[in-house]
Amino acid sequence: MVSIGKKVKNFTRPATGDKTISLKELAGKKVVLYFYPKDSTPGCTTEGQDFRDAKAKFSRQNTVILGVSRDSMKRHENFKTKQSFNFDLLSDEDESLCKQFDVIKLKKLYGREYMGIDRSTFLIGEDGVLLEEWRGVKVKGHVDEVLAASKKHK
Numbered sequence: 008m009v010s011i012g013k014k015v016k017n018f019t020r021p022a023t024g025d026k027t028i029s030l031k032e033l034a035g036k037k038v039v040l041y042f043y044p045k046d047s048t049p050g051c052t053t054e055g056q057d058f059r060d061a062k063a064k065f066s067r068q069n070t071v072i073l074g075v076s077r078d079s080m081k082r083h084e085n086f087k088t089k090q091s092f093n094f095d096l097l098s099d100e101d102e103s104l105c106k107q108f109d110v111i112k113l114k115k116l117y118g119r120e121y122m123g124i125d126r127s128t129f130l131i132g133e134d135g136v137l138l139e140e141w142r143g144v145k146v147k148g149h150v151d152e153v154l155a156a157s158k159k160h161k
Contacts, residue, residue, distance in 0.1 A: 022073075040128070041075065043074060045076060046096075054126070054149065055074060064154055125143055127143070
């Protein structure tokens with residue numbers, strides 16, 4: 008499990024654009040890793056659009072944005088294209104990355120309980136150390152908070 012001030016264990020996941028992305032190859036850049044429950048749902052769409060719209064500001068802070076859910080690459084490609092996302096989405100169908108960041112939680116929807124992704128964001132430093140984390144994220148205003156944190160960690 009990850010904790011603030013500790014180095015994040017390297018991970019490699021399939022990504023949109025027929026890529027494979029690993030944390031190790033992003034050394035020298037800050038990384039926003041945001042976990043969301045499901046492609047093409049209202050909250051996840053809004054969150055992705057907010058990150059998309061702020062991407063230039065993150066880039067000026069030497070910060071890469073990566074979205075993660077358990078959806079398939081096919082669903083990710085469709086979601087990314089439909090929303091014109093200018094960052095990559097990582098597929099975590101086996102939940103290994105979700106488990107590494109401890110974002111799978113018991114959730115309730117219409118009285119039904121299930122295990123799902125708790126909307127969470129992590130800011131990883133240029134040296135691979137976890138700088139900040141947000142758990143149980145509410146979408147409104149969240150991207151601004153993450154951007155402010157990225158600016159703070161020069």
